[in-house]
Amino acid sequence: xxxxxxxxxxxxxxxxxxxxxxxxxxxxxxxxxxxxxxxxxxxxxxxxxxxxxxxxxxxxxxxxxxxxxxxxxxxxxxxxxxxxxxxxxxxxxxxxxxxxxxxxxxxxxxxxxxxxxxxxxxxxxxxxxxxxxxxxxxxxxxxxxxxxx
Amino acid sequence: xxxxxxxxxxxxxxxxxxxxxxxxxxxxxxxxxxxxxxxxxxxxxxxxxxxxxxxxxxxxxxxxxxxxxxxxxxxxxxxxxxxxxxxxxxxxxxxxxxxxxxxxxxxxxxxxxxxxxxxxxxxxxxxxxxxxxxxxxxxxxxxxxxxxxxxxxxxxxxxxxxxxxxxxxxxxxxxxxxxxxxxxxxxxxxxxxxxxxxxxxxxxxxxxxxxxxxxxxxxxxxxxxxxxxxxxxxxxxxxxxxxxxxxxxxxxxxxxxxxxxxxxxxxxxxxxxxxxxxxxxxxxxxxxxxxxxxxxxxxxxxxxxxxxxxxxxxxxxxxxxxxxxxxxxxxxxxxxxxxxxxxxxxxxxxxxxxxxxxxxxxxxxxxxxxxxxxxxxxxxxxxxxxxxxxxxxxxxxxxxxxxxxxxxxxxxxxxxxxxxxxxxxxxxxxxxxxxxxxxxxxxxxxxxxxxxxxxxxxxxxxxxxxxxxxxxxxxxxxxxxxxxxxxxxxxxxxxxxxxxxxxxxxxxxx
Numbered sequence: 001x002x003x004x005x006x007x008x009x010x011x012x013x014x015x016x017x018x019x020x021x022x023x024x025x026x027x028x029x030x031x032x033x034x035x036x037x038x039x040x041x042x043x044x045x046x047x048x049x050x051x052x053x054x055x056x057x058x059x060x061x062x063x064x065x066x067x068x069x070x071x072x073x074x075x076x077x078x079x080x081x082x083x084x085x086x087x088x089x090x091x092x093x094x095x096x097x098x099x100x101x102x103x104x105x106x107x108x109x110x111x112x113x114x115x116x117x118x119x120x121x122x123x124x125x126x127x128x129x130x131x132x133x134x135x136x137x138x139x140x141x142x143x144x145x146x147x148x149x
Numbered sequence: 150x151x152x153x154x155x156x157x158x159x160x161x162x163x164x165x166x167x168x169x170x171x172x173x174x175x176x177x178x179x180x181x182x183x184x185x186x187x188x189x190x191x192x193x194x195x196x197x198x199x200x201x202x203x204x205x206x207x208x209x210x211x212x213x214x215x216x217x218x219x220x221x222x223x224x225x226x227x228x229x230x231x232x233x234x235x236x237x238x239x240x241x242x243x244x245x246x247x248x249x250x251x252x253x254x255x256x257x258x259x260x261x262x263x264x265x266x267x268x269x270x271x272x273x274x275x276x277x278x279x280x281x282x283x284x285x286x287x288x289x290x291x292x293x294x295x296x297x298x299x300x301x302x303x304x305x306x307x308x309x310x311x312x313x314x315x316x317x318x319x320x321x322x323x324x325x326x327x328x329x330x331x332x333x334x335x336x337x338x339x340x341x342x343x344x345x346x347x348x349x350x351x352x353x354x355x356x357x358x359x360x361x362x363x364x365x366x367x368x369x370x371x372x373x374x375x376x377x378x379x380x381x382x383x384x385x386x387x388x389x390x391x392x393x394x395x396x397x398x399x400x401x402x403x404x405x406x407x408x409x410x411x412x413x414x415x416x417x418x419x420x421x422x423x424x425x426x427x428x429x430x431x432x433x434x435x436x437x438x439x440x441x442x443x444x445x446x447x448x449x450x451x452x453x454x455x456x457x458x459x460x461x462x463x464x465x466x467x468x469x470x471x472x473x474x475x476x477x478x479x480x481x482x483x484x485x486x487x488x489x490x491x492x493x494x495x496x497x498x499x500x501x502x503x504x505x506x507x508x509x510x511x512x513x514x515x516x517x518x519x520x521x522x523x524x525x526x527x528x529x530x531x532x533x534x535x536x537x538x539x540x541x542x543x544x545x546x547x548x549x550x551x552x553x554x555x556x557x558x559x560x561x562x563x564x565x566x567x568x569x570x571x572x573x574x575x576x577x578x579x580x581x582x583x584x585x586x587x588x589x590x591x592x593x594x595x596x597x598x599x600x601x602x603x604x605x606x607x608x609x610x611x612x613x614x615x616x617x618x619x620x621x622x623x624x625x626x627x628x629x630x631x632x633x634x635x636x637x638x639x640x641x642x643x644x645x646x647x648x649x650x651x652x653x654x655x656x657x658x659x
Binding site for chain 2: 004005006009010060062063064093094095096097099
C-alpha cells in the first residue's frame, strides 16, 4: 500500500523542522518505522541523557495510535524494563488529530513529570512514592550509565 | 456489533450524500485523490484537515463542537472512536453536516498543480477546475486512439503524430483511389496490392505486363498459357501451352482419334441415366404406396381387434405368415385346396374387390362367427309344434300355418354381409337378435291364446258330454225295471260315440 500523504508530510516536517531535543528519522526500507531520540529534559533526573526509541505507524494510522517503545534502559515509574510506555494518548486517549511530533513531545514531558500514581513499573513507582529523592538518584545513575554517549 | 454495523451504514449514506452534493469533485477523487494533490502555495492552516493534514475535501462540520474535517476523514475517525478528534467531545455521524459554503469555496479555489506534472504538464489551476483540465485540456493524459481497431493509449499531445503513424489509419490506394486501412496496403498485409485492379500484373507464362483488370482477357488469349487437353474429361492427362494444343498434341492424342465414339457414348449414357432417374422416382412412389397400404391394413387390424385372428397354429396349413404378401399366396393355395384348409387365412377378414372368387372359403372360415343361413338355422322352430304330441292333433291345423307365415318375414338374419363395415354387421346382428326375441315373444303369446281357446272348447265339449251322459243315465235308470238282458245284449261304449269328433273334424258338437 502506498504511503499516505499525511505520513509523508509528517516525515518531511520532522526531518526539516524537528522539535527541540527530539529527532526522528524513518528507516529506508520501511517508511513507517522511525528511529527516535529524545533528550532528557533539563531539570529532570534524565537531564543530559539521550534516549533511543523506536516508533512504528500501524496500517490504520492515524486512526490508531503509533506504537512507541524505549530502546534505552530508563528508571521511570511509567516505563517498564521492556521499554513500554504508560501514556494515555498512546492508548485510549489517542486522537487522529495527534501526530508523531505531539506523541514524542508528550513522552518528553512524561520524563519531566513522572506519575507514580499510574505506574507501569510498580517497583520503580513504589520507590518514587516512598523515597523520591533516592529514586531520582537511581534514575540519574541509570541515565549516566545507559543514556550517555 | 449491531451498533457498529448501524454506524457503518449511516456513514456510507452520509458520505454518499456529501459526494453527490459536490458532483465533479467526487469524480476527481476517483483517479486523483485531492489529498494527494500538490498545492502551489502553503494553504492556510485553518483550511487543513487535522486528520489527513491536507486542505478539506468535502468539508464537514460537527454541529456539536463546530470543528471541520474532510467528510471521509471524520467519518472513518468517528467509526473508530465516537468523539471529536480535536476536543474529544462525544460525536456521532448524525452530528455531522456539510460545512459552511464559504469553507468549501475557499478550498475549491486553492491553486493546485496538475497531477500529471511527473509526465510533463506544468499547468496550475484552481482545484475545482481539475476535472475539466484532465478531461479536455491536459496534454499529458493518455487517451485511446480514435481508430477502432487500434488499442494503443497515446498522450493527448501525441495524438496528431500517432494519427499519421497509426497502422489502422485510413489512406487512399494510389492505383484505384479507394479509401482503405493503411494496414491493408502493401507493406503490412499484402492484401490490397494483390487485388487492386489498377496495379499492373505480370503473366507468369509469357512475362507480359498488363493492368490486373485485364488478367482474365489475357489468360484467354495468351499462347503460352498452360491449358489442359480438350479431352481432359475423357481421361487425357496432357497439360501444355495453348500454342501446342491445336497442332502438336492434337496429332498425337489417342482420345482425339475416337472423339466420334465419345459423343455417341455420352449421349447414350445421358439417356440411360435419365431413364434410370425416372425409374427410381417411380419405384419410390410405389414404395410409398405399399407403405401406405401396410399402414391402412395395420389400422384395420387394430379396429377389428378380436375379429382378426392371426397365426392360429396347428391348423392344416403349415405356414401362417404374418406378412400380407404371404397371406395373399396362402389365399390362393387354400382356394384350390378347398374349404377345409381355409382356416389358416382367417385373419384376412374383409375381402377386397380383387379377391371376389375367393370369398367362399373365407365365409366357411368365418362360419363359427356368423349365423347359418335361415333355411338351416330354423329347422327346430319348424319342428317345435310337432314335437309336442299333445298339440299335434288340435293346435297344428290352426296355429302352424299362421306362425310359420309370420315367422318367416321376421328372419332378416341373412348370412353376414361381409362387404359392409364391421359396425354395420354388428348392428345388423343386434337387430336380428331383437327381432328373434320379439317373434319368440309373440309365438309364446299365440301359443297361450291357442291353448286357452282349445281348453275352452274342450271344456264345452266335456260339458256337452257330461250332459249326454246324464241323459243316458236317466234313460238307463228309466229302464231299470226292465230286464237286463237287452241291456246286456247292447253294451254301452262311450268311446265309439265320442271318437268321431277327434280324428280331424274340429268343431263337431253333440
